[in-house]
Amino acid sequence: MSIFWALLRRELASFFFSLTGYVIIAAITLLTGLSFVVLIHNLGTDPSPMPVTEMFYRTYFFWLIVLLASPVITMRVFALEKATGTFETLMTTPVGDAQVVLAKFFGALIFYLVAWLPLLACLFTVRHFTNQNALDGGTVGGMFLGIFLVGGLFISLGCFASSLSRSQMAAAMIAFVLGVSLFALGFLAEALPASAHWQTQVISYFALFEQMRDFARGVVDTRAVTFYASATFLFLFLTLRVVESRRWK
Amino acid sequence: MIEVSNLTKRYAGRTAVDDISFTVARGEIVGLLGPNGAGKSTTMRVLSGFMPATSGTVRVAGFDVFHDADETRRRIGYMPENNPLYPEMRVREYLKFRARLKGLGWKKSRQRVTTVMEQCGLGDVGRRVIGQLSKGYKQRVGLADALVHDPELIILDEPTIGLDPQQIRSVRTLIKSLAGKHTVLISTHILPEVEMMCGRVLIMFDGRVLASDTPENLQRRMAGGSQIIAEIAAPEAALRAAWDHLPEVEHFDLVATDGEFFRCALTPRDGADLRATIFALAQQNRWALRELTRSRHSLEDIYMQVTRPTTEAVE
CATH class of the missing domain: 3.40.50.300 (P-loop containing nucleotide triphosphate hydrolases)
Structure with a gap:
């Protein structure tokens, strides 16, 4: 366990002691800020009973941030170590492959969550200047649970992409393409009419928008939680297999 | 280990x-x-x-x-x-x-x-x-x-x-x-x-x-291929006779240098060290001896020798 903490600390340090880390945080903060401007504008023009978090979600900056930030955050986790050769020094110490994969995943996930914190400030600003009912703990909690779960999925996907390549650029592109594909499946799930056909049923699980809208409303659907958790697990498992593959290649 | x-x-x-x-x-x-x-x-x-x-x-x-x-x-x-x-x-x-x-x-x-x-x-x-x-x-x-x-x-x-x-x-x-x-x-x-x-x-x-x-x-x-170099001032015939008589010398070369000196390159049998023998010989005959060295094969020669045949075969 202490090895895991040492690895996780090093991952976090590599994010927070590097310029790229702060560039990513600045970019996410900028996008969050833009969404805040749009949010304030909407609040002013069209009064609605929606929770503020759902209104934020409806600005669609959310998906832009997730789709753009996750590949950039995760691109270096394996690719950089492979390119500089530190992967070799890392893997010849008595650390387990699973420990390495998990430390890298959680390092990136924690960084991703920290980058989302400015949103909390935006939401509380809204709460401060509007009536108190527009925002309650439940909706904010649901929103951040959604951010956490969606982030877990996209970060694990990015880790997988990074483990495939020695080039950070290639890793980011693979992650972006995979992420956009997943996103497109969400559109498909939205567009397809409900039917008993098994293909449609399967696709309906990829209804990312609906699930996230529920989270933003403060509705926690266990089906969505299970979907995100198992998809995250799947990509982490694939990453582990790729890391292990040097043993049978 | x-x-x-x-x-x-x-x-x-x-x-x-x-x-x-x-x-x-x-x-x-x-x-x-x-x-x-x-x-x-x-x-x-x-x-x-x-x-x-x-x-x-x-x-x-x-x-x-x-x-x-x-x-x-x-x-x-x-x-x-x-x-x-x-x-x-x-x-x-x-x-x-x-x-x-x-x-x-x-x-x-x-x-x-x-x-x-x-x-x-x-x-x-x-x-x-x-x-x-x-x-x-x-x-x-x-x-x-x-x-x-x-x-x-x-x-x-x-x-x-x-x-x-x-x-x-x-x-x-x-x-x-x-x-x-x-x-x-x-x-x-x-x-x-x-x-x-x-x-x-x-x-x-x-x-x-x-x-x-x-x-x-x-x-x-690799010492079988090593050489002993001796520069001795002596009549050429006497030198040739001396080397011919030494059983440990497999092969020799004589080159006249300045004055009466000859540069002798001797290849000893089985890598024997002939330096003491040569010195004694020179002393006995009152020949002037101004250089006596044994050239050793460096690891580099060995390395080249070991790796060469395959390199040529590949080329």
Whole structure:
């Protein structure tokens, strides 16, 4: 366990002691800020009973941030170590492959969550200047649970992409393409009419928008939680297999 | 300490290491010598447990490097080619991180980091960022990392590459100081390095081990081709007669130089040392003797000789 903490600390340090880390945080903060401007504008023009978090979600900056930030955050986790050769020094110490994969995943996930914190400030600003009912703990909690779960999925996907390549650029592109594909499946799930056909049923699980809208409303659907958790697990498992593959290649 | 038997490593379509076997005893410093692409790094990667062998077995301290990976990794300090480090970390922080990864407790790692930093002369750069250090210091950080968990076996892949002569000397001294307590396996393509540091040399070429012996023995083995040079002032006929009469002289050449001096190049039988005999002969005949040397084959000649036939066959 202490090895895991040492690895996780090093991952976090590599994010927070590097310029790229702060560039990513600045970019996410900028996008969050833009969404805040749009949010304030909407609040002013069209009064609605929606929770503020759902209104934020409806600005669609959310998906832009997730789709753009996750590949950039995760691109270096394996690719950089492979390119500089530190992967070799890392893997010849008595650390387990699973420990390495998990430390890298959680390092990136924690960084991703920290980058989302400015949103909390935006939401509380809204709460401060509007009536108190527009925002309650439940909706904010649901929103951040959604951010956490969606982030877990996209970060694990990015880790997988990074483990495939020695080039950070290639890793980011693979992650972006995979992420956009997943996103497109969400559109498909939205567009397809409900039917008993098994293909449609399967696709309906990829209804990312609906699930996230529920989270933003403060509705926690266990089906969505299970979907995100198992998809995250799947990509982490694939990453582990790729890391292990040097043993049978 | 190391037992390699019938190790073969194939990459897609290319055999990097071809059925090699060797053993290294505890406390030895062994040099793995060979040109680039001979399979040295691949052998070391398999030994360190980074990659498995295609076939054959490798045992370190009695453990199989593939099946008992954790046990062997704890016993090996490995510095790969080009000494990869995390450039954004500080020296002390990096070494502590590495010590923790290698399973040392918090207190123990602090203690060991201090020890190896002293041992490798890193005492005054502990707080510097690795990326800003000179290459010599970086190399020492790599060495300190390999030593930090006090491993029984240290594997160093080209530890002196890219350093200036001063730095090479200090790294060599450091490696030599490890003899006895640790077993060391070094790869290099620089010959004098092996002669200076290693108790034994394995010459690798094209994925195979061509020779394995002490540097001295290798030289002795080649001494059959060595020569003795003597410059003597004497009548030519007398010199020829003298060499003809010496049974140990297999072949000789005479070249007249300035004055009455002749430069004689003698090839002794079975590498015998004729210098004393020649001196006695000159004294007896009152010949002036102004040079008497034995040209020894350097490891370089041996290396060239061992690797040449295959190179030509390939070409």
